[in-house]
């Protein structure tokens with residue numbers, strides 16, 4: 001691990017296993033065999049969770065954030081952890097212990113936190129992986145698979161699983177009640193996870209504007225990038241509420 005980065009800084013279509021038609025054909029001239037950096041996002045306030053932000057809850061002997069960092073560290077050359085304002089001491093400890101190469105302070109929105117990390121990632125980064133600290137059960141194989149898809153020519157690769165619930169779009173009537181506006185075709189829908197891998201230049205381009213999004217792939221889609229969907233993991237749940245932590249604890253034991 002290099003300590004060159006060990007400063008605490010403030011700062012169309014989803015087709016399984018196939019490429020979407022891309023308007024960005026000239027991108028593939030940029031090599032992707034250089035360093036892989038992973039951004040671990042942990043700057044969320046966890047307001048839906050309770051007093052302790054979800055990333056600092058324990059899963060087995062280690063915290064949620066420690067699991068996410070460990071799997072990221074094993075699959076990447078460098079790791080940037082993004083923490084909430086006020087967590088600078090925590091960030092320094094994660095760098096000291098080698099869990100991350102760099103700790104940065106995140107922003108108000110998730111996309112702001114990604115941009116804070118991009119600002120400290122070395123220019124020679126070839127592939128950048130973005131991972132939610134709140135998904136501590138993502139496997140090393142999943143990290144490797146998204147990176148491999150970018151090495152194989154995709155601008156971006158994201159894991160997703162089929163949707164098993166029926167999804168409806170809702171609207172509000174004049175009395176403020178929720179009413180169904182549309183029932184979506186479940187066979188065309190998937191639920192998207194992290195880790196998501198990107199050609200570094202494309203992720204930087206996608207974040208060049210100050211647009212917001214709930215995942216980075218949406219920003220790449222917006223600039224015409226090729227986004228590959230690979231099989232996600234049903235165990236790769238996002239810890240959002242207290243029930244999720246209880247389910248994750250059971251899955252963690254089952255996964256060994």
Ligand code: C5P
Pocket residue numbers: 041042043044045055082106107108109110111112113131132133134135214238240
């Ligand atoms: O809020 P959401 O569940 O989408 O958060 C996904 C991940 O993004 C979490 O790991 C959270 O800590 C992180 N996040 C962040 N900066 C924000 C908001 C969320 O790093 N401003």
